[in-house]
Amino acid sequence: MPRPSPARLRSPRIWGAGSVLLAGGVVAVLVLTGGPDAAEEGATAADGLPHTGIEVSPSGCGHGWQHPRPGTQVFDLHNTSGNAAEVYLKAVDTGAVYGEVEGIGPGTTRQLRVRLGQGSYAFMCLPDDADAVTGPTVRITGGGRSGPAAAPITQHDLIGPSIDYQRWVAGGLDDLVRQTDALRDAVTGGDPAAARDAWLPAHLTYERLGAAYGAFGDADKKINGTTAGLAGGVHDPEFTGFHRVEYGLWHGESADALRAPATALADAVTALRDDWAQARMDPAALGLRAHEILENTVQFELTGRTDYGSGSNLATARANLDGTRAVLARLRPLLATRLPELPQLDRELDRTQQLLDGFRTDGRWTPLGELDRSRRQQTNAVLGNLVERLASVATLCDPRRTV
Structure with missing residues (x-):
C-alpha cells in the first residue's frame, strides 16, 4: 500500500488545530x-x-x-x-x-x-x-473520580520493543527473499499460472512488515510502489516492484516483458534483506505505526486504489492486520498498565480478523468489487472503528519528556 508522506508521520494529536487526545x-x-x-x-x-x-x-x-x-x-x-x-x-x-x-x-x-x-x-x-x-x-480533597490519565512513555521505554520488532522484520525479510526468488523463477520459466500463485504470498509477506517501511527508505518505492505521480501510469519506466509484476501477470504480458521487472523486484528485496542489519528504526515511530498501518489500509486497500489486476485488496487488508498485531505484541507490556481499553481493542482486532477471514473461500480471496453494498459498508465500518481505537495507542506511545 502507498506510504504516507513524511508530513503525515506524526501522532494523531492535532496540535495546530488545538486538540489533545489522551487515553x-x-x-x-x-x-x-x-x-x-x-x-x-x-x-x-x-x-x-x-x-x-x-x-x-x-x-x-x-x-x-x-x-x-x-x-x-x-x-x-x-x-x-x-x-x-x-x-x-x-x-x-x-x-x-x-x-x-x-x-x-x-x-x-x-x-x-x-x-x-x-x-x-x-x-x-x-x-x-x-x-x-x-x-x-x-x-x-473530595470529589468524584478523575478523568483518564496515563504514565508517560519515554524514548528509552520504546528501545527494547523497537529492537525486538527489528529482529522480527529480519525473519520476515528472509522469507520474502525466498518467495520473490520463486516468483522470479516462475516468470522467467514462462509459467504465468505458477507466477500468479507465487505473487500473492510474497506480496502479503511484505505487507505484514508495515511498521518498518519508514526504515526501508527508497527500497519501499522500488518494491511496492504504485503509479501515483507517474506520468506514464502503468507504462512508466519508474513503475516497478510487486504492482508492476501484478499488472503484467493479470493483463497477459509475456514472460519476456515481465522478466526484467520480476528480476528487479527479487534483487531489490535481496538488497533490502542484506542491508537490514545496519538499519535503525526510530523507536518513537513504533506506536504511530500501530495506528497508521490500518489507517492506510482503509485509505488505499478498501478503496481499491492499489489493485492492478489481482483483486487481492482484502487479502492485503488481512496481512496489514497481522502487521498491526506484530507491533502491538511488542508494545503490550507498556500498554497493559496504561490503556484501560486494551481488552476491548483486542476484541475489535478479533472481530476484524473474523470478518476478513470470511472473504477467503477454498484458497480464493473475494475481490473488493464483488462485495455487495452491505458487505462493503460493514467492512469499512469495522476497519474504521478499529483505526479510531488504535489512535489511542499512537497517542500513549508518543514519547514524552520527563526532564
Whole structure:
C-alpha cells in the first residue's frame, strides 16, 4: 500500500488545530487573548466551567492555582517566557499525565480542560531547549473520580520493543527473499499460472512488515510502489516492484516483458534483506505505526486504489492486520498498565480478523468489487472503528519528556 508522506508521520494529536487526545479522551484547546488575568480564578466562563489562570515559565511554572477544586474545569495556560513550551498536568505520586498542551508560544494562552478528583497534582513546564520544571504541588480533597490519565512513555521505554520488532522484520525479510526468488523463477520459466500463485504470498509477506517501511527508505518505492505521480501510469519506466509484476501477470504480458521487472523486484528485496542489519528504526515511530498501518489500509486497500489486476485488496487488508498485531505484541507490556481499553481493542482486532477471514473461500480471496453494498459498508465500518481505537495507542506511545 502507498506510504504516507513524511508530513503525515506524526501522532494523531492535532496540535495546530488545538486538540489533545489522551487515553481515548478528547480535550478542547482554544487559543485566547490575554494572560492569567483574563479569567479570575474559579470564575465561570461562557462554557459554564470554572477557569483558573496558570503561568507557564521556568521561574513560575504552575503559579496561579491557589484554590484547587475537584470536578471538570479549565486551566488557562499563559506562557510568560520568551520560548515555546509544552505543559503536562500530572499526578505527583504516580507521574500519570491527565492533560497536555504542546506548542504554547510566547505570550500565548491556551486552554486545558480536565476532570480532577481527590489527589495531589502539579504542572510540569517543558520549554524548548531547556530543562523541565515542575510547579508547586496542589492537593484536592473530595470529589468524584478523575478523568483518564496515563504514565508517560519515554524514548528509552520504546528501545527494547523497537529492537525486538527489528529482529522480527529480519525473519520476515528472509522469507520474502525466498518467495520473490520463486516468483522470479516462475516468470522467467514462462509459467504465468505458477507466477500468479507465487505473487500473492510474497506480496502479503511484505505487507505484514508495515511498521518498518519508514526504515526501508527508497527500497519501499522500488518494491511496492504504485503509479501515483507517474506520468506514464502503468507504462512508466519508474513503475516497478510487486504492482508492476501484478499488472503484467493479470493483463497477459509475456514472460519476456515481465522478466526484467520480476528480476528487479527479487534483487531489490535481496538488497533490502542484506542491508537490514545496519538499519535503525526510530523507536518513537513504533506506536504511530500501530495506528497508521490500518489507517492506510482503509485509505488505499478498501478503496481499491492499489489493485492492478489481482483483486487481492482484502487479502492485503488481512496481512496489514497481522502487521498491526506484530507491533502491538511488542508494545503490550507498556500498554497493559496504561490503556484501560486494551481488552476491548483486542476484541475489535478479533472481530476484524473474523470478518476478513470470511472473504477467503477454498484458497480464493473475494475481490473488493464483488462485495455487495452491505458487505462493503460493514467492512469499512469495522476497519474504521478499529483505526479510531488504535489512535489511542499512537497517542500513549508518543514519547514524552520527563526532564
